[in-house]
Amino acid sequence: MGLIGEALAEAWRLLSTGDSAVYEIALRTAVITACSTLVAALIGLPLGLGIALGRFPGQRAFVSLANAGTGMPPVVAGLLVSIMLWRSGPLGALGLIYTPGAIVIAQALIATPIIVAVTAAAVMALPPPLHYQVRAMGAGTPRYLWLVAREARLPILVAVMAGFGSVVSEVGASMMVGGNLAGETRVLTTAAVLEVSRGNFGTALALGFILLAMIVAVAAVLTVVQHRARRA
Amino acid sequence: MSAALALRGLAVTRGRRRVLAVDALEVAPGETVAILGPNGAGKSTLLLAAALLLPASGEVRLFGEAATRSNRVRLRRMTSTVFQDAALLDMSATRNVEQALAIHGVPRSERGARAARWLDRLGVSARAEARPHQLSGGEAQRVSLARALAVEPRILFLDEPFAGLDYATRARLVGEMRTLMQETGVTGVLTTHDHAEAAVLADRTVILVEGRVVQAGPTMEVLRAPAGQEVARFLGHAVVDAAALGLGPGWVGVPSHAVRVVEAATPGAREARVTAVEAAAGGARLALEAGPAALVADVTLEALTEARWSTGDTVHICVDEARVVRL
Numbered sequence: 001m002g003l004i005g006e007a008l009a010e011a012w013r014l015l016s017t018g019d020s021a022v023y024e025i026a027l028r029t030a031v032i033t034a035c036s037t038l039v040a041a042l043i044g045l046p047l048g049l050g051i052a053l054g055r056f057p058g059q060r061a062f063v064s065l066a067n068a069g070t071g072m073p074p075v076v077a078g079l080l081v082s083i084m085l086w087r088s089g090p091l092g093a094l095g096l097i098y099t100p101g102a103i104v105i106a107q108a109l110i111a112t113p114i115i116v117a118v119t120a121a122a123v124m125a126l127p128p129p130l131h132y133q134v135r136a137m138g139a140g141t142p143r144y145l146w147l148v149a150r151e152a153r154l155p156i157l158v159a160v161m162a163g164f165g166s167v168v169s170e171v172g173a174s175m176m177v178g179g180n181l182a183g184e185t186r187v188l189t190t191a192a193v194l195e196v197s198r199g200n201f202g203t204a205l206a207l208g209f210i211l212l213a214m215i216v217a218v219a220a221v222l223t224v225v226q227h228r229a230r231r232a
Numbered sequence: 233m234s235a236a237l238a239l240r241g242l243a244v245t246r247g248r249r250r251v252l253a254v255d256a257l258e259v260a261p262g263e264t265v266a267i268l269g270p271n272g273a274g275k276s277t278l279l280l281a282a283a284l285l286l287p288a289s290g291e292v293r294l295f296g297e298a299a300t301r302s303n304r305v306r307l308r309r310m311t312s313t314v315f316q317d318a319a320l321l322d323m324s325a326t327r328n329v330e331q332a333l334a335i336h337g338v339p340r341s342e343r344g345a346r347a348a349r350w351l352d353r354l355g356v357s358a359r360a361e362a363r364p365h366q367l368s369g370g371e372a373q374r375v376s377l378a379r380a381l382a383v384e385p386r387i388l389f390l391d392e393p394f395a396g397l398d399y400a401t402r403a404r405l406v407g408e409m410r411t412l413m414q415e416t417g418v419t420g421v422l423t424t425h426d427h428a429e430a431a432v433l434a435d436r437t438v439i440l441v442e443g444r445v446v447q448a449g450p451t452m453e454v455l456r457a458p459a460g461q462e463v464a465r466f467l468g469h470a471v472v473d474a475a476a477l478g479l480g481p482g483w484v485g486v487p488s489h490a491v492r493v494v495e496a497a498t499p500g501a502r503e504a505r506v507t508a509v510e511a512a513a514g515g516a517r518l519a520l521e522a523g524p525a526a527l528v529a530d531v532t533l534e535a536l537t538e539a540r541w542s543t544g545d546t547v548h549i550c551v552d553e554a555r556v557v558r559l
Contacts, residue, residue, distance in 0.1 A: 129317040132285050136313035138335045138383070140305045147331070151322055 003201065010202020011209060022203070026210045029168070029187040032100050036107030037164045044112045044163065045156065048119025049145055053131075063120055069113025074106075078173030081106040085177065098179040103187070106173035111163035118162055122155030123148060153229050161222050168215060188214075234296030236261040236387055236419040237282060242290035244277050244443075252277045252288070252443040259387075261295075264413060264420035266434030266451065268427060270466050274443035275423035276391050282421060283313050283389045295386065309336055312380035313389040316396055318372035320364040325351060325375040328364075329382050336383045350378040353412070370401040377409070381416065388413070390422040394429060399513060406432050427455055427467055428513070439463050458485055461559050468528070469557065476525040477551055483559045488517060490555035491529035493539075493547050501548040506541050522549060 014022050051062045083089050085097040085105070096102045126148065134147045149156065171189035178185030180194060188211045195204035235258040244252040252274045259265045267275045280286035284304050292299045294307050312332075320328050329347035338346065351357045354374040359367060367375065373393060380388060390409075394402040410432050413420050422433055430437045430451055437454045439447040447459040458464040461471045464485035474484045494501050504527065508519035516536045520527045529549060531541075541547065 127317065127319070129315045129319040130321075132280065133313070133315060133319035134321075135285055136283060136308065136311070136315075136389075137332045137379075138305065138309035143335060147321065 007201035007205045010200075011206035014203060014206040015209065019206075022206055022210065024183070025186055025188055025191050025207065026214070028100070029189075029211070030214060032103050032174075032187060033107065033164065033168045036104045036167050037111060037160065039104060039108040040111035040115050040163050040167075041160050043108070044115025044159070045119055045149070047112075048116045048156075048159070049123055049149060051116065052120040052123035053145070053148065063117075066113050066117040066120060070117050072110050072113055073172070074110055074170040074174075075172035075176065077106050077109040078176030081109060081173065081177045097177060098181060098185060100178070100185055102177040103174045103185060106177045107167035107170065110170060110173060111167050114166055115159045115163045118159030119152070119156050122152040122159065125155075126151055154226055157222060157226050157229065161219065164218060165215065168218075169211070235259060235293070236263070236295055237421065238291075238293040238296075239282060240291040240293075242278070242281055242288050242292065244274075244281055244286065244288045250443065252281065254278060254290075254443075254445055257438065257445065257448075259419055259421060261386075261419055262417050263436065264422060264434045266430035266437045267421065267423045267440055268425065268430050268437055268454075268466070269423075269440035270425060273440045275425075275440055277443070278440060279313075279389050279391050279421060279423045283311055284308050285313070309383075310385065311387040311389060312383055312385035313391065314373070314376050314380045314393045316392040318364070318367075318369075318376040320367075320372055320375055320379075322364060324361050324363060325356060325367070325378075326360045328375060329379045332379045332383050338383075346382055347378075350382040351375065353381075354378040355408075370397050370405065373397060373405065377405075377412075381412065381418075384416075385418060387419045387421065390420065392423055392425070394426075395424070402429075409433060431455060439466065441466070457557055458559070461485070464557065464559055470525070470527045471559065472525040472527065474558070476523055477553075477556070479553065479556065479558075485557040485559050486525075486527055486551060487555055487557070488512075488528040488530045490552045491520070491527050492550050492552065493518065493529055493531055493535070494550050496548045498548065498550060500550050502550075504547055504549045506543055506545045506547060508543060509536070509541055518547070520547070520549065527551070 051059065051066065081102060084091045085094065085102050086092055087097065130151060134144050139147060169189065171193055174187050175190050178190065180186050180190040188207050192204045192207040195207065237259040239254055239257040242252065242254045243250060267278055269275045277286065281288035282292060284292060284299050284307055294310055297307065299307050321331060326347050329350060330343040333343045333346060348357065348360065351360050354377055356371050356374045356378065359371050364372060394405055397405065406429055413433065424430055434451045436449065437451040438445055439454060441462055447454055447463050455467060458467050458469065461483060464471050469485035469487050471483060471485055474480050474482045477484065502522055504520040504522040506518050507521055510517045510519065512530060515530055515532050518529045518531055518541060520529060
């Protein structure tokens with residue numbers, strides 16, 4: 001049996017026997033990614049709405065900045081967060097470096113511009129009469145924002161999906177700010193890199209399968225939500 | 233009694249260009265005023281500014297209360313606006329109406345019945361569960377009108393609400409709107425470029441050209457007696473040198489219904505050359521050259537089919553002097 005066959009057999013063994021180390025890494029990855037996507041959505045959705053609907057000087061610059069931020073390299077995000085959280089850095093006293101919290105911050109930094117840019121684009125693409133109509137119905141600002149966001153709900157959901165996709169598969173930032181510590185900050189991507197460097201292709205492949213399954217599962221759930229939202 | 237709507241020194245500037253400058257305009261309670269004007273005249277800008285949907289300098293008063301930053305939303309809730317684009321929210325027709333009722337603080341228990349009543353009144357109860365993309369243009373506009381009227385506004389702003397509809401739907405809806413506005417007694421402000429809509433719906437008409445009011449008065453008076461060449465042209469009159477028609481000095485406006493195509497032997501008939509044949513509501517329109525005068529004449533489809541007029545043909549016409557307007 002060649003290398004690929006051996007790797008596949010080992011991956012199957014790890015997955016079918018419920019290897020605790022592998023599943024622990026998968027669970028940690030799910031929790032960290034969910035947290036960073038949630039943080040990015042909580043920051044990105046209001047910011048996206050604000051940039052799209054607000055009238056303020058430098059509005060276009062903000063849109064450009066958000067668009068540019070969608071290409072934020074994970075290693076740059078990791079570097080920035082490392083500098084901030086490093087023991088001698090401005091936020092070093094928080095003691096967050098090499099913790100799951102540091103990974104959440106770095107991943108949120110990667111996902112937020114994506115959510116901001118897609119949300120702003122979605123809201124700006126709504127027909128102008130709709131904005132007048134909602135105001136004309138007598139909506140105050142909170143109701144106006146809610147109804148506009150509701151009209152753009154499908155692309156906004158895409159924004160969140162894109163944010164999730166960008167962080168679940170990144171490795172550079174997690175490695176830099178998390179340190180890939182066993183049992184603490186090791187996630188699927190960093191673990192896979194480590195196992196490949198050790199020549200454990202079977203374990204790396206098992207981790208890769210779980211990562212893919214996670215992405216497919218989240219995409220499936222969001223697709224169902226998307227269809228329901230379209231019917232609502 | 234305070235005017236339902238009073239505008240003073242209302243101005244809107246885009247870039248360096250002043251697109252609206254209205255010194256004063258008042259609409260009495262229960263009255264409907266049409267704002268007529270060609271494309272780009274500033275009709276929608278005026279309506280949006282009056283409906284407190286567009287920032288403008290000057291003063292807007294609703295039932296005596298001047299609009300400020302702090303009372304803007306509350307004053308808007310005294311009004312409803314229907315746009316050319318029905319702009320329905322992506323939800324069922326019923327929920328669109330209910331959403332407006334919710335904003336106006338109508339208790340949840342009353343919303344369903346009230347939405348159903350207004351959808352029925354506008355003839356779209358069978359489409360109550362349809363989403364916007366499942367509605368025809370006419371149906372969507374009916375839902376939009378139901379949504380606007382269900383909140384029982386004191387002022388109803390209508391921004392060319394019938395412009396995107398086919399002729400038959402538009403004619404029917406305009407008639408129904410007249411009845412609804414009379415029954416509800418709502419104050420109305422309508423923008424349109426169609427003077428027939430103004431004639432059916434409005435007590436008074438304001439003609440707006442390049443952002444300025446150039447004529448205002450009772451609708452039939454404005455339509456029958458345009459105040460100048462600009463207004464006459466907008467109303468579809470041919471503006472000609474009176475001398476060319478043997479009517480003395482000055483300029484006159486000749487409406488299309490003042491020009492009749494007649495037999496050559498008809499007393500007073502004059503020769504004219506057809507320069508264009510155009511479609512018109514319910515018939516056709518001939519563009520004519522009668523000597524130095526460029527005129528237009530309404531003809532029935534039967535007459536057009538029978539005579540088969542085309543560009544370059546010679547016809548004979550009579551001008552009804554009683555319908556000619558001196559400018």
